[in-house]
Amino acid sequence: MTASAIALVAGLAACAHTPPGAEPVEAPLAYYWQSAEGHLRLLAAARPVNDWLVEEGAPAQLKAQLRLAQRLREFASQALALPDNASYTRYADLRRSAALWNLVAAPPLSLQLRTWCHPVTGCVGYQGWFDEARAGEAAARLAGRGLDVAVYPVPAYSTLGWSNWLGGDPLLNTFVQGGEIELARLIFHELAHQLFYVKDDTAFNESFATAVERLGLARWLAGSADERLRQAYHEAERRRQAFRALKRETRERLADVYAQTGLSDSERLGRKAQVLADLRGAYRQLRAGWGLDPARVFPADRWVEEANNASLAAEGAYDQWVPAFEALFAREVGGGTDWRPFYAAVRRLADLPVPARRDALEALLRTGSR
Numbered sequence: 001m002t003a004s005a006i007a008l009v010a011g012l013a014a015c016a017h018t019p020p021g022a023e024p025v026e027a028p029l030a031y032y033w034q035s036a037e038g039h040l041r042l043l044a045a046a047r048p049v050n051d052w053l054v055e056e057g058a059p060a061q062l063k064a065q066l067r068l069a070q071r072l073r074e075f076a077s078q079a080l081a082l083p084d085n086a087s088y089t090r091y092a093d094l095r096r097s098a099a100l101w102n103l104v105a106a107p108p109l110s111l112q113l114r115t116w117c118h119p120v121t122g123c124v125g126y127q128g129w130f131d132e133a134r135a136g137e138a139a140a141r142l143a144g145r146g147l148d149v150a151v152y153p154v155p156a157y158s159t160l161g162w163s164n165w166l167g168g169d170p171l172l173n174t175f176v177q178g179g180e181i182e183l184a185r186l187i188f189h190e191l192a193h194q195l196f197y198v199k200d201d202t203a204f205n206e207s208f209a210t211a212v213e214r215l216g217l218a219r220w221l222a223g224s225a226d227e228r229l230r231q232a233y234h235e236a237e238r239r240r241q242a243f244r245a246l247k248r249e250t251r252e253r254l255a256d257v258y259a260q261t262g263l264s265d266s267e268r269l270g271r272k273a274q275v276l277a278d279l280r281g282a283y284r285q286l287r288a289g290w291g292l293d294p295a296r297v298f299p300a301d302r303w304v305e306e307a308n309n310a311s312l313a314a315e316g317a318y319d320q321w322v323p324a325f326e327a328l329f330a331r332e333v334g335g336g337t338d339w340r341p342f343y344a345a346v347r348r349l350a351d352l353p354v355p356a357r358r359d360a361l362e363a364l365l366r367t368g369s370r
Contacts, residue, residue, distance in 0.1 A: 031127075038100065038130025043163065045092035046170035052091050065176050065183070066091055072187050072220070080216045081339040082191040083161060086168030093173040098153030101135040102126040105147045106309035109258050109268055111251060113202070113313045114147065122199025125317060128157065148308040156186055158193035181217065181233050188216035195343060198350045203320045204357070208346060210318050211325035239290055243300065244319055246286060250279045251312050280304055324364035331367075 049066050052058050069088060077084035104126050105114040113125035129135035132151070139149040155175035163169065175186050192212035198204050221230050257263075257271045283304045287297060294301075303311065325346070332341040349357055 034130055034134065035128065039159070039163075041130075042092060042094065042099065042172075043166050043170070045094060046090035046167060047092070048090050049171070062177070066171065068180060069171050069176060069183060069187065072184050075220060076188055076191050076216065079219060079337070080188065080212070081343065082188065082212075082216075083194045085161060085194075086164045087161070087191065087194070088169065088171050088187060090167055090170040091172070091176065092170045095173070097174060098132070099156050099172055099174050100128045100130050100154050101132045101151050102128055102154050102314075103135050103139050103142075103149065103151050104310040104314040105139070105142045105149045106313050108146060108148055108309065109265060109272070111255055111258070111309055111313045111316065113310070113317070114142075115200075115202075122201075125202045126314065128154070148310040150306065150308065150311040150314065152303075152311070152314075156190055158190045160197050161194040179232075180229060181221075181236065184217050184220050185213045189213040196346055196350055201354070201357075203317045204350070204361075206318045207321035208325055211322045211329065214322070215326065215329055242286055243283075244315075246279065246282055247312060247315050248319065250275060250307075251316055253278075254309070254312070276307055279307060321361050321365070324361045327364045327367045 049070060052066055053063050073088045076082040106112060107114075115123040115125050116127050117123040127135075127138065129138065132153075135151045139151050143149045153174075156169070156172060159169055161168075169190065176183065178186075189209045189212065192209040193205065196205070196208055217233070221233055224230065253275045254272060257268055257275060260268065263271070283300075287301070290297065328345055328349075329339075329342045332345050333339060349360055352360060
């Protein structure tokens with residue numbers, strides 16, 4: 001995930017013009033100051049991985065995870081043709097549970113995310129806060145204006161390579177202690193953001209990075225001798241895809257409700273409430289078949305209980321074009337090992353005007369569905 005925090009890190013101020021449908025940045029200097037201060041504190045806390053590996057007091061489990069991260073980093077550049085730079089060669093313990101917290105918002109009868117505009121990143125469908133309480137305060141202000149809002153923790157974000165001169169994006173305690181599969185997902189995803197970033201198109205950026213994450217993880221696991229790891233991945237992926245399908249169905253049902261202009265707003269709000277109730281009921285049935293420790297699924301439980309337009313739309317940005325990018329990968333790479341033709345094709349998509357880009361992605365979606 002990219003972060004709007006990088007705008008001030010680049011030494012820039014808020015956009016003077018806020019396009020229609022975009023949220024103005026409230027108290028822009030204060031917002032950008034917390035962004036810059038939070039990011040610079042994160043960088044200052046980072047030390048080279050090799051320093052941690054030779055430190056006697058560092059936990060053995062941490063050292064093992066840092067070594068794994070370096071293997072994943074090397075694999076990413078050599079096998080996946082992802083950027084080979086300073087990122088993920090340092091580690092920082094932030095002594096908190098998330099790198100930052102993202103705020104998302106949407107109208108009560110729309111799945112269109114509100115956006116915030118910045119001079120470097122363009123308009124994005126989220127606002128990053130390094131303090132959870134301040135994110136909650138900003139969310140409360142938007143909720144007071146009648147918007148659906150959600151705040152969620154972000155374990156890592158990408159500065160798109162702009163902070164490599166400061167040591168690059170570091171490994172963080174917020175994600176490095178996860179399992180091998182999740183660590184690989186995150187490193188591949190964030191490095192993919194350093195390859196391509198298209199202004200004003202969150203769905204393109206996040207779907208591309210998610211596709212690289214999934215395709216890269218499949219290649220990593222294909223070279224692993226750990227059959228139990230591969231089996232764990234397939235089981236987790238089955239659950240993940242079933243949950244994504246449920247959320248996608250919910251978004252489609254809500255979009256249909258909101259498109260029914262013959263209904264009054266109160267009628268559409270009533271149908272919205274029923275769709276969300278159906279989501280909770282279907283999720284309970286799905287969850288019952290997983291047989292997992294309740295502690296493992298608590299984040300998903302909470303997400304479903306609090307689901308609204310904002311959280312559903314934010315999830316959609318990560319999934320919308322993933323099948324299209326996977327179809328493009330199959331066309332350009334197939335069973336080969338050279339990913340560069342795929343990235344060249346993505347670059348051509350990124351360079352298209354927005355309507356043509358969306359038409360091309362829609363055509364790829366149809367290709368992937370056959």
